[in-house]
């Protein structure tokens with residue numbers, strides 16, 4: 063499903079629109095943005111138009127929630143949760159800031175915080191998991207900063223033609239609550 067409108071100090075998360083598709087195609091066609099992104103390793107997903115269509119349609123599935131991240135009304139990336147298990151109350155999360163000029167401004171961290179408030183607060187989930195390629199320092203730092211702990215290697219989530227280690231992180235409800243209260 064597409065996520066509801068949510069707001070933070072600088073950013074807004076909103077449901078995707080078909081008008082976002084050309085922009086998503088551009089993001090997924092930027093080799094710097096997809097350097098550590100799964101679409102780089104899956105043959106059919108190497109075509110940005112197909113990857114964008116799969117992302118968009120996948121966002122409509124009942125076990126996923128997809129948002130477009132906006133700053134000053136401009137779409138700058140997307141974030142999502144998928145593999146939602148409402149019984150076990152967990153899901154897998156990912157975020158992408160597609161506009162390279164917007165990297166390093168704290169936007170991914172803020173988008174994750176907005177999304178996490180929704181996931182733990184409104185949905186009442188107990189945990190979120192995320193994967194990152196070992197050499198994706200930006201993503202690893204982002205996850206650590208957002209309260210995730212490294213819990214091991216991600217089985218079955220290999221970077222196929224790059225022989226890279228893929229790490230598995232988890233954010234628990236208690237770590238989320240602690241971070242929200244104390245900020246550390």
Ligand SMILES: CC(C)(COP(=O)(O)OP(=O)(O)OC[C@H]1O[C@@H](n2cnc3c(N)ncnc32)[C@H](O)[C@@H]1OP(=O)(O)O)[C@@H](O)C(=O)NCCC(=O)NCCS
Pocket residue numbers: 095096097098099155156157158159160164165166167168169170171172192193194198199200201203204207
């Ligand atoms: C990973 C990504 C989402 C980070 O987005 P961002 O908006 O630039 O990240 P933020 O500005 O919120 O930074 C979060 C933390 O990561 C650090 N960071 C960001 N880019 C970094 C880089 N290239 N190298 C090292 N650390 C980096 C920041 O310094 C910050 O930590 P700090 O507060 O301790 O300084 C962005 O680079 C991206 O979209 N990459 C492509 C998709 C991807 O790899 N997604 C993650 C897989 S789920």
